[in-house]
Amino acid sequence: MDNKTALTVALSNINSTVELLKDNSSFSIINSQLTSVRLILESQLVKEANVDITPDAPITPLPNVDTTVSALESEDYDIPKQSQSQQRVNTYRVELDSTQGWQTAEVNKSERMTREAASQYMQELMATEGYAPYRLRVVVDGQV
Numbered sequence: 001m002d003n004k005t006a007l008t009v010a011l012s013n014i015n016s017t018v019e020l021l022k023d024n025s026s027f028s029i030i031n032s033q034l035t036s037v038r039l040i041l042e043s044q045l046v047k048e049a050n051v052d053i054t055p056d057a058p059i060t061p062l063p064n065v066d067t068t069v070s071a072l073e074s075e076d077y078d079i080p081k082q083s084q085s086q087q088r089v090n091t092y093r094v095e096l097d098s099t100q101g102w103q104t105a106e107v108n109k110s111e112r113m114t115r116e117a118a119s120q121y122m123q124e125l126m127a128t129e130g131y132a133p134y135r136l137r138v139v140v141d142g143q144v
Contacts, residue, residue, distance in 0.1 A: 004045065007041050007044055007045040008045065010041050011038060011041050011042065011045070014034050014037060014038050014041070015038075017034060018030075018031060018034055088143040088144065089114075089143060089144050090115070090140050090141075090142075090143055091111075091112040091113060091114070091140070091141045091142050091143065091144055092112075092113050092114065092115050092117075092118035092138050092139065092140060092141050093105075093110050093111040093112070093113065093118065093138070093139060093141040094110040094113075094118050094121050094122050094125065094136060094137070094138055095110075095136070095137050095138075095139055096125075096131065096135060096136055097134075097135040097136070097137075102137070105121075105125060105136070109121070111141055112141055112142065112144075113141075115138070118138045119138060122136050122137075122138055
């Protein structure tokens with residue numbers, strides 16, 4: 001099942017659930033939760049296929065909910081934080097399974113590598129040193 005079909009089925013299930021639970025005493029709570037999930041799925045479906053969404057069930061507004069955004073709340077979203085503006089990249093290391101557990105293969109040589117470099121180094125260790133594939137692994141070392 002492709003992503004578009006899965007999203008469409010999920011939306012249909014949510015709409016059916018809303019229709020079934022209209023007479024439930026906790027309908028307002030359930031409907032608010034399902035509405036938020038519906039909105040997320042619809043946005044993903046629009047991004048996925050650029051199609052128009054026509055909901056089967058009407059979206060009922062939440063009672064007594066203030067949806068206005070104060071000045072302080074809007075400031076939080078206007079200024080990107082340092083972690084949001086800089087793209088961080090994972091670094092990797094190659095580890096060897098020994099009698100003492102998983103240890104770094106060679107301390108200076110097998111740390112802080114790109115994913116491709118770590119994979120290539122692991123292949124070199126298997127070819128030159130004769131390590132079995134199940135005794136080697138590539139793990140995230142940190143971020144740069």
